[in-house]
Amino acid sequence: MQLRVIPLGTSAGRPTLLRGASALAVQAESGWMMCDCGEGAQLAAWRAGLSLSRLEAVLVTHLHGDHFNGLPGLLGTMSLEGRERPIFVSGPPGLREALETLVRVGSLGVRFPVIAVELTGPGGALELPEEIHASFEVVTAPLAHRVPTYGYRVSLPDRPGPLDFRAAIDAGVPPGPLLGELKEGRSVTLPGGRVVKPDGLVGPTIRGISVAYTLDTVPCAGAVELGRGADLLVHEATYEHARAELARERGHCTGVEAAQIAAQASAKKLLLTHFSPSVEGERVADEAREIHPDVVAAADGAGIELSSNRPE
């Protein structure tokens, strides 16, 4: 299994000609999720070859316009495209009021269910509709910005390790459905009544690929928690480190601080995004590389492939 992460907008505060407002796609084989939905995200998704019909959820970190303004248009376009199945949308309190008002004044017309969930308290596992849960698991945690903000971790489900076929057959499990059950990591009862457990026959669980998405925020525990052991931490890096004080005042991070979070969380790879139009992303990434060995400066449309974890 693979995940593809595609930055759809990597600018802070406003879209520019080179960087759209915040949005990012997390794409699995079965469908994809959007993290944040700044103005222009629907077109950026189109440019990236993503089909809106396969979009499962939009995970909004906070309601600042550069993370939210693309959502009404995205929903409207999906309705024009004839979508009927529900979409899941999460975000901080106020999300529902904003969407409901736009519907009431006639601005937003959707002919499919929008399951809008407002996040409160300490976060945790998101209860997703069953058909989405099969593909993705999502965990949230509060970040520390100027307004209520939640980060996300999007993961593929864990999978059982590889089955040692020869050992299983030697243990008496006949080829067929019972072997399939065992491969899924479940104990099986043989025709004679004997129970064969997967232990020793099925390798250690393969952890699903995980992507943490933590913007906007100052350095905070929530970002470390979401990024812990992640295959990819997507962290905001609004300013270069010389402007750390300004970043803090405005509720943001520098690339160096993002790398410190990534190192603390033992995230394997760090994707920096949400660059102020006044900074050069590559320069911010260079600073971060002093702290973390695998740092990429996000560029609109430049996808990153994450391959399946293998047992170590």
Place this chain on the structure above:
Amino acid sequence: MQLRVIPLGTSAGRPTLLRGASALAVQAESGWMMCDCGEGAQLAAWRAGLSLSRLEAVLVTHLHGDHFNGLPGLLGTMSLEGRERPIFVSGPPGLREALETLVRVGSLGVRFPVIAVELTGPGGALELPEEIHASFEVVTAPLAHRVPTYGYRVSLPDRPGPLDFRAAIDAGVPPGPLLGELKEGRSVTLPGGRVVKPDGLVGPTIRGISVAYTLDTVPCAGAVELGRGADLLVHEATYEHARAELARERGHCTGVEAAQIAAQASAKKLLLTHFSPSVEGERVADEAREIHPDVVAAADGAGIELSSNRPE
């Protein structure tokens, strides 16, 4: 005096890679106005070389997302750019509730006054703040769409005709301020007490250039009224004429119908816009050319210059 009209988005319903959602700039020497503000309008304005600091007003026809979704981001960006002076925004009822809700939930942060005027009843001359009125005059009239919708006519003020200097001096007006007064079309009192009127010395009033903007609508009296004698009528032409019935059902026009409106209104030039992603604009314009002699299919970013009217 000149006006430049720049289509910023010419698609119906949703932005596409070739055509943005509805928006159009009317640019004078002193500043500019935006008609409708679909998603992406702020970037289209930037691409067209328009400065947001010189934007005087946003005239919204109706609140459907493809005409409105760019407004919150536009206002947010102007605030980031440090705007302090007011902006004028007009639109149908619901405009204020939408903007106020976005402010309340923390989505829209503006640090300058937004003068939001909701249009009701039969329309008429818009009362603009004094500093805008000096450059533009705006008249509104209701259109006939699926939701409350208003069209606009944006004009430069009329100007007095040219002064016949020789005749004025022969009439005893001395060079200097009095001659200037006369040139502005006002009577002057000479040092000896005699009054000289402009009649016969100042040519007929030069009508200010006018642009009517009428979308979305079925063929209606309001569009004819706004387009009457306009230098340019910008009219929606969502479908080719073979789909006139569908157009009517959905509250839209064909290019042929738009041309009939333009002919009826004696509008000098017709700019067709708001093309369904399923039609080819040039083909719709070709059909309209059977009815009106001067038809242009709008293309994003392709500006049209309108030169000062001369007395006939």
